[in-house]
Amino acid sequence: MKVKKQFRYFTIFEYEKEQEYLRKMHRSGWKLVKVSGFGMYHFEECPPEDVVYQLDYNQDGLAHKDEYVKMFEDCGWEYIQDYVGYSYFRKAVSDDGTAEEIFCDDESRLQMMQRVLKGRMVPLLVLFFALMLPLFIMTLSRHEYIQAGCAGIVLLLYVVIFIEFLVQYRKYKSNRIQ
Amino acid sequence: MDQHIKKVYVPMTETAFLILLCLRKPNHGYGVVQMVEKMTDGAVRLAPGTMYGSLAKMEKDKIIRFIREEDKRKIYQITDLGMEVLELERNRIERLYKIAQEEMHHES
Numbered sequence: 218m219k220v221k222k223q224f225r226y227f228t229i230f231e232y233e234k235e236q237e238y239l240r241k242m243h244r245s246g247w248k249l250v251k252v253s254g255f256g257m258y259h260f261e262e263c264p265p266e267d268v269v270y271q272l273d274y275n276q277d278g279l280a281h282k283d284e285y286v287k288m289f290e291d292c293g294w295e296y297i298q299d300y301v302g303y304s305y306f307r308k309a310v311s312d313d314g315t316a317e318e319i320f321c322d323d324e325s326r327l328q329m330m331q332r333v334l335k336g337r338m339v340p341l342l343v344l345f346f347a348l349m350l351p352l353f354i355m356t357l358s359r360h361e362y363i364q365a366g367c368a369g370i371v372l373l374l375y376v377v378i379f380i381e382f383l384v385q386y387r388k389y390k391s392n393r394i395q
Numbered sequence: 396m397d398q399h400i401k402k403v404y405v406p407m408t409e410t411a412f413l414i415l416l417c418l419r420k421p422n423h424g425y426g427v428v429q430m431v432e433k434m435t436d437g438a439v440r441l442a443p444g445t446m447y448g449s450l451a452k453m454e455k456d457k458i459i460r461f462i463r464e465e466d467k468r469k470i471y472q473i474t475d476l477g478m479e480v481l482e483l484e485r486n487r488i489e490r491l492y493k494i495a496q497e498e499m500h501h502e503s
Binding site: 234271273278283284287289291294317318319320322325328 | 408410423428439440441442443444445446447448452464466467468473497498
């Protein structure tokens, strides 16, 4: 069987983009086998099919994995693996063309983002203010421009991630009933 | 009743309402999914990520409680507090419905 590997980097809040990427791969005849290392996606050749991929981030679920996975399997989702706190699921689009998702309302989509925020974003923020920002200022004040430039690029990346998060968060929040 | 519970659950999402309604009898998450599908003639299909998150949150908020485990499925049942919340929400919806009925009746 033919296999291939692709490297893709998705920032913490780009799980929707990642889901789309995996769906597109499956549609073109490459099904996900596993994700490993630093964003290395392993695929194997398969008949092209429209399969929805979904990521959940649920630490409570990982702690009670048996029941957690059972709930998804009961609902017809195949559990693939966990990767840096995310759980990967997939389910074929049904014959009538309905593409299901693992969340059915914006309230629960928002709650998932809040779990990602707590689990991934808070440590990032601490790193940002305790390490990257002082590093940037220090190197700049010492006129170490190459180091400052590197730190600056990382800082910029952080800012992009923060903004992306805010945009998505507000989208779900404004859709909510309350 | 705790003000926090009231703030979070009144009004509540359709998902939360249907879960509480079903858990008046002990059931597991997937059982609720099936019940809701039947009750709504297939119009509402609750998704597993939403179900798992909702059940965990409701248990933490003590409006449902864990009864036992059966074949890796956790069985829950509504608590007295949960019944109170459900009743409050039912009354709220009923009041809205009545107002709408009267208003639309006047217009026609």
